[in-house]
Amino acid sequence: MTQSFQRIWSYLACVLFSIGLIACTGDPLISGLDPFAPMVFKEGTTAMPLNPPNKSTLQSFYVSPQAIFKFSVDTDSILIGADGITRYIVVMTSPSGDQQVQYEGIRCDSFQWRIYGNLEEGKWRASPLSAWRAINSNTPNRYQAALAQGAFCNFNSQEKNIKTILSALGPNGFTGNTKPTNSNGLFAN
Structure with missing residues (x-):
């Protein structure tokens, strides 16, 4: 009887721990932290260069x-x-x-x-x-x-x-005149 009680207690502890973890994450729609939401582009500030090109x-x-x-x-x-x-x-x-x-x-x-x-x-x-x-x-x-x-x-x-x-x-490595391809030889979008 003690072994079955320990087994039940282990399962119950795992379930409670899992529920606690889920509760900590919160609802992404409420928290605004939806991991699947598209990223919104926000441009940083841009300062003009101080000097002409070197x-x-x-x-x-x-x-x-x-x-x-x-x-x-x-x-x-x-x-x-x-x-x-x-x-x-x-x-x-x-x-x-x-x-x-x-x-x-x-x-x-x-x-x-x-x-x-x-x-x-x-x-x-x-x-x-x-x-x-x-x-x-x-x-x-x-x-x-x-x-x-x-x-x-x-x-x-x-x-x-x-x-x-x-x-x-560098002149030996520049490939700007060609569209890059992936490992299957297909053009990248």
Whole structure:
């Protein structure tokens, strides 16, 4: 009789312990902590760079055979944000040698880009009408797509390791002119 009583007591203790754990978690609809709810994007604050791009850390990258401009990113300016945005300075050089310098950000989760400001006469000017735009992969000067697919994103996730990004931007490792594939050879979305 003692063994059966101990067995019943063990089962009862396990049930009470399980009920206690369930009670501690609470109702996700009441607590607002639904683990299956979609994440809401909240962009962090973005400050303009303090300096123009550093010529010694400019890394040119390939965009497409139809690209008219030459594109470079200042590797010292790359910031991997906790908000899921990778921010960077890009330098676009026309065939005549004129340059446009912009401070931009890329979101890998939504495959979007945003311009934060331009370098005008040696000073950064914020872009007041800046908004998130879809990255277009089908234009000759598709440098945002090249950066996202070749270095800043790992499919639809932000690359968090700066060494991986810098290695990917190198001329021997850059794959920005191709769409990444998974291990089955299927194109990523």
